[in-house]
Amino acid sequence: MSDLGELSRTAGKPRSLAGDAWLDLRTRKVFWIAAVLVVVVLVMAIWPSLFTSADPRDCLLARKNAGPTGGAIFGFDFQGCDVYAKTVFGARDSILVAVSATLISGVIGLLVGLAAGYFGGWLDALLSRFIDVMLGIPFLLAAIVLAQRLSSDPQSNGVLAVTVTLGVLGWTTAARVMRSAVLTSKNQDYVAAARMLGAGPGRLMFRHILPNSISPFIVVLTVLLGINIAGEATLSYLGVGLKGDAVSWGIAIAEAGPFVRTAAGPLVWPSVFLAATVLAFIMLGDAVRDAFDPKLR
Amino acid sequence: MFRFIVRRLLQMVVTFFGATFVVYALMFAYVDDPYQALVGDRPITDAQRAALDARFHLDDGFFQQYWHYIRGLLTGDLGETITGRSIGDLLAQAWPVTIRLALLSIVIAAVVAVGAGVLSGIRRGGAFDTVTLVLTLIVLAMPIVVLAPLAQLVLGIQLGWFPPTAGRDAGLYELLLPALVLGSLVIATELRVTRTSVAENLRADYVRTARAKGLAPKRVIGVHVLRNSLIPVITLIGVDIGVLMSGAIVTEGVFNIPGVGFNLFRGIRAEDGPLVVGFVSVLIIVFLVINLIVDLVYAALDPRIRYE
Amino acid sequence: MTAPLLDVRDLHVEFRTREGVARAVNGVDLRLHPGETLAVLGESGCGKSVTAQAIMGILDTPPAHVTGGQVLYQGVDLLRLPENERRKVRANRIAMIFQDALSALNPVYTVGFQLAELFRVHRGTSRGDAKRRAVELLDMVHIPDAKRRVKDYPHQFSGGMRQRVMIAMALALDPEVLIADEPTTALDVTVQAQIMRLLAELQRERNMGLMLITHDMGVVADVADRIAVMYAGKVVEEAPVYDIYARPAHAYTKALLESIPRLDHKGRALNVIRGLPPALTDVPRGCAFHPRCAYAREICRQETPPAYQIAPQRIASCHFVREVLGV
Numbered sequence: 001m002s003d004l005g006e007l008s009r010t011a012g013k014p015r016s017l018a019g020d021a022w023l024d025l026r027t028r029k030v031f032w033i034a035a036v037l038v039v040v041v042l043v044m045a046i047w048p049s050l051f052t053s054a055d056p057r058d059c060l061l062a063r064k065n066a067g068p069t070g071g072a073i074f075g076f077d078f079q080g081c082d083v084y085a086k087t088v089f090g091a092r093d094s095i096l097v098a099v100s101a102t103l104i105s106g107v108i109g110l111l112v113g114l115a116a117g118y119f120g121g122w123l124d125a126l127l128s129r130f131i132d133v134m135l136g137i138p139f140l141l142a143a144i145v146l147a148q149r150l151s152s153d154p155q156s157n158g159v160l161a162v163t164v165t166l167g168v169l170g171w172t173t174a175a176r177v178m179r180s181a182v183l184t185s186k187n188q189d190y191v192a193a194a195r196m197l198g199a200g201p202g203r204l205m206f207r208h209i210l211p212n213s214i215s216p217f218i219v220v221l222t223v224l225l226g227i228n229i230a231g232e233a234t235l236s237y238l239g240v241g242l243k244g245d246a247v248s249w250g251i252a253i254a255e256a257g258p259f260v261r262t263a264a265g266p267l268v269w270p271s272v273f274l275a276a277t278v279l280a281f282i283m284l285g286d287a288v289r290d291a292f293d294p295k296l297r
Numbered sequence: 298m299f300r301f302i303v304r305r306l307l308q309m310v311v312t313f314f315g316a317t318f319v320v321y322a323l324m325f326a327y328v329d330d331p332y333q334a335l336v337g338d339r340p341i342t343d344a345q346r347a348a349l350d351a352r353f354h355l356d357d358g359f360f361q362q363y364w365h366y367i368r369g370l371l372t373g374d375l376g377e378t379i380t381g382r383s384i385g386d387l388l389a390q391a392w393p394v395t396i397r398l399a400l401l402s403i404v405i406a407a408v409v410a411v412g413a414g415v416l417s418g419i420r421r422g423g424a425f426d427t428v429t430l431v432l433t434l435i436v437l438a439m440p441i442v443v444l445a446p447l448a449q450l451v452l453g454i455q456l457g458w459f460p461p462t463a464g465r466d467a468g469l470y471e472l473l474l475p476a477l478v479l480g481s482l483v484i485a486t487e488l489r490v491t492r493t494s495v496a497e498n499l500r501a502d503y504v505r506t507a508r509a510k511g512l513a514p515k516r517v518i519g520v521h522v523l524r525n526s527l528i529p530v531i532t533l534i535g536v537d538i539g540v541l542m543s544g545a546i547v548t549e550g551v552f553n554i555p556g557v558g559f560n561l562f563r564g565i566r567a568e569d570g571p572l573v574v575g576f577v578s579v580l581i582i583v584f585l586v587i588n589l590i591v592d593l594v595y596a597a598l599d600p601r602i603r604y605e
Numbered sequence: 606m607t608a609p610l611l612d613v614r615d616l617h618v619e620f621r622t623r624e625g626v627a628r629a630v631n632g633v634d635l636r637l638h639p640g641e642t643l644a645v646l647g648e649s650g651c652g653k654s655v656t657a658q659a660i661m662g663i664l665d666t667p668p669a670h671v672t673g674g675q676v677l678y679q680g681v682d683l684l685r686l687p688e689n690e691r692r693k694v695r696a697n698r699i700a701m702i703f704q705d706a707l708s709a710l711n712p713v714y715t716v717g718f719q720l721a722e723l724f725r726v727h728r729g730t731s732r733g734d735a736k737r738r739a740v741e742l743l744d745m746v747h748i749p750d751a752k753r754r755v756k757d758y759p760h761q762f763s764g765g766m767r768q769r770v771m772i773a774m775a776l777a778l779d780p781e782v783l784i785a786d787e788p789t790t791a792l793d794v795t796v797q798a799q800i801m802r803l804l805a806e807l808q809r810e811r812n813m814g815l816m817l818i819t820h821d822m823g824v825v826a827d828v829a830d831r832i833a834v835m836y837a838g839k840v841v842e843e844a845p846v847y848d849i850y851a852r853p854a855h856a857y858t859k860a861l862l863e864s865i866p867r868l869d870h871k872g873r874a875l876n877v878i879r880g881l882p883p884a885l886t887d888v889p890r891g892c893a894f895h896p897r898c899a900y901a902r903e904i905c906r907q908e909t910p911p912a913y914q915i916a917p918q919r920i921a922s923c924h925f926v927r928e929v930l931g932v
């Protein structure tokens with residue numbers, strides 16, 4: 001019996017997944033919009049003085065709710081602070097917290113996912129059950145409890161507390177994604193080949209499995225950055241986040257809330273910046289995922 | 298099916314103990330001064346200290362504390378707030394309006410997400426799809442702390458389309474705007490999952506079979522594609538309940554709705570530890586039970602799960 | 606010979622995608638008579654399934670566009686029928702079964718529901734009667750314990766049983782034509798034989814026209830009356846089954862036959878056709894087979910070979926028919 005199906009083989013030289021993804025990314029408008037937004041926000045976080053010469057903590061009650069003048073293009077809030085300066089400086093702590101928290105989550109997720117996926121067996125069962133338990137608690141509820149406890153020190157401005165809270169609670173998705181990526185690439189030929197050539201578990205994991213499992217993980221972390229920025233704002237808004245001398249979009253929104261009827265600007269501008277930043281990271285994650293996942297093109 | 302239910306119930310019991318333990322540990326493990334962890338940095342009276350001891354057994358070991366706490370939770374005894382009010386009573390007063398709000402927002406979200414998601418999925422790349430995608434992206438980018446105050450400002454105060462606040466006995470109309478806000482938190486993801494799922498199912502082989510059977514497009518989509526497409530959306534609703542709970546804290550605070558979220562919101566701001574732990578624990582139980590129900594519905598919809 | 610039941614003339618289908626236009630079907634001509642089994646044979650990707658789905662009218666548009674030709678069923682051009690008329694042809698007149706019965710059945714409904722649906726939608730049968738008919742159908746395709754099994758879901762059946770369910774579904778409304786698109790490719794060898802026997806048996810009982818699509822020459826020899834060989838979206842040779850094995854008239858058919866491993870050729874190198882089938886976005890000029898053909902000459906690169914009638918029932922589209930036949 002002959003199988004004509006076997007006669008036809010597809011030709012084509014192999015290209016690396018990352019290389020393909022980059023070629024694809026370069027052609028996407030969404031990617032460039034997101035990238036520009038992210039860069040702007042990052043620059044704003046690192047050198048806020050490039051954007052404004054005013055000090056966000058330099059507030060004069062005499063200017064209370066005053067309209068825009070000179071550099072203060074967004075006007076002043078109920079305490080007489082420059083809304084534009086506050087908004088620009090608000091980027092710093094938001095980005096700092098979000099990036100550090102994402103790094104913490106990334107490291108935890110990476111290790112847990114790698115260990116569960118690679119070693120399997122009882123370790124996988126244990127870690128997976130623990131992840132289930134973590135997912136049994138709505139994220140913000142757990143964050144509120146932990147943040148409230150960590151931020152009980154009246155002297156601190158809450159940056160460390162919020163970073164730890166978001167970082168320690170937010171790794172579950174990353175771990176799950178890493179685990180399943182490891183499970184798929186573990187059984188592939190090149191890993192089997194490396195194992196036969198005598199590579200140990202450490203080398204196998206970090207040299208062979210990790211590079212090929214990393215793309216969905218990176219997508220998750222990108223989206224997590226956006227989630228953490230929103231998370232910081234929410235915790236600050238609720239009063240268990242940044243405080244004291246910290247300047248944050250979440251605090252600004254919370255403070256402006258009761259006064260919206262008299263002045264909308266102090267509420268609107270931090271909201272816009274916050275949403276734009278979250279949007280940038282979501283779009284970036286979307287674009288990168290689409291580039292790595294040719295299925296839905 | 299019976300074995301599935303039993304297994305799922307057991308799983309829920311494990312998760313319940315795990316989750317409450319984690320929350321308890323987040324609050325109390327390795328604290329120097331557990332009293333201060335509960336009440337923040339304000340001074341505390343001896344009476345309060347005694348009440349906290351009675352409730353949390355702070356002078357016991359950590360695991361005994363957890364045991365007392367679980368026993369209270371399971372017998373419905375939630376203890377008292379810092380200010381001496383019964384947490385159980387507070388909850389009982391707060392539930393009704395929160396349930397109304399939650400149901401309303403779930404219905405709004407489900408109807409909009411499934412309706413628009415199916416339309417987008419059928420005509421992927423069309424004008425409707427493109428507009429919906431952009432809108433969902435914008436909604437996705439708005440954290441609740443942006444969405445709730447802005448919606449109140451624009452739709453409630455400036456345009457005056459909706460009442461900007463709602464009280465304890467708020468009717469459906471007063472709750473409409475907060476429910477919309479709350480629903481938008483989950484609409485975007487539900488819509489996108491519906492859309493992808495419909496688009497994927499439309500390409501499935503069984504759709505080709507259904508068409509080869511001479512069925513009209515309406516029946517192919519309404520009977521064959523829809524049920525398959527809804528399966529992943531149903532699982533999402535379980536997760537979404539958690540998002541709604543978190544969202545309700547801010548939303549009820551902004552719109553002055555004296556529900557569960559509002560009380561929690563005030564409890565957080567007043568650094569009322571017992572209230573926060575009590576409310577959070579109850580919310581987790583609700584979350585777990587709803588997820589159990591969602592899983593059962595999921596199994597009813599997908600025979601492959603039921604018979605595995 | 607009687608008038609054909611199904612007469613496909615010069616059918617053209619193209620897929621318009623981002624990567625370009627793939628001409629999947631480039632002028633297919635086929636005839637199917639009552640009670641006849643026509644095997645459509647060709648390497649995968651040559652357009653067999655697309656042809657079948659174009660006949661059924663179940664291609665997705667976009668990306669697929671039927672750009673020319675006729676599909677005559679008892680003299681009526683199906684391509685010109687309005688959609689609601691054409692829908693009545695499906696399952697009632699022309700039915701189809703697919704390669705992978707697991708994915709071709711809806712996973713979330715019982716097979717009973719999926720069978721009964723046909724009677725309820727097309728015949729307006731009552732729920733109870735439709736159920737009863739579903740059980741009868743499962744009996745007809747020899748599924749044991751049919752009464753109980755109608756309540757089962759597709760994933761609860763074995764591969765062979767699932768394909769039987771598909772056959773039952775296709776034959777529910779007594780169609781005159783059955784198109785079977787690689788019905789046994791996904792099955793074990795022993796099960797393959799059972800399914801082919803069942804198909805042959807049902808076809809004889811009902812005097813149906815059976816269009817059997819396959820890329821497996823072994824399946825064809827036993828059951829087919831005639832064979833149509835496809836290459837790059839065209840039928841390149843059509844002949845009664847015996848003739849084609851004895852004396853292929855097209856260079857491609859000949860190459861195919863030579864690629865079959867045979868017991869009496871033991872020890873000799875297997876003669877696989879060199880090269881790959883053309884990409885359908887870029888079909889070569891002239892004869893599409895020329896880059897791989899041992900007989901090819903200049904004219905093959907320039908001119909499309911016409912269809913030569915070389916015997917009453919034999920057609921071959923090759924410039925060098927005589928040479929290939931060896932006459």
Ligand SMILES: Nc1ncnc2c1ncn2[C@@H]1O[C@H](COP(=O)(O)OP(=O)(O)O)[C@@H](O)[C@H]1O
Pocket residue numbers: 620622627629647648649650651652653654655656668885
């Ligand atoms: N959905 C599709 N999109 C683009 N091209 C397609 C699609 N389906 C089929 N084709 C094209 O049609 C050709 C014929 O496919 P098909 O009829 O399935 O081959 P086979 O003979 O194996 O059944 C394929 O080679 C492919 O180029």
Ligand code: SF4
Pocket residue numbers: 855856857892893894895896898899900901902905910922923924925926
């Ligand atoms: S026409 Fe020419 S290239 Fe084509 S099959 Fe015949 S001999 Fe070969």
Ligand SMILES: [Mg+2]
Pocket residue numbers: 650653654655786787
């Ligand atoms: Mg095919």
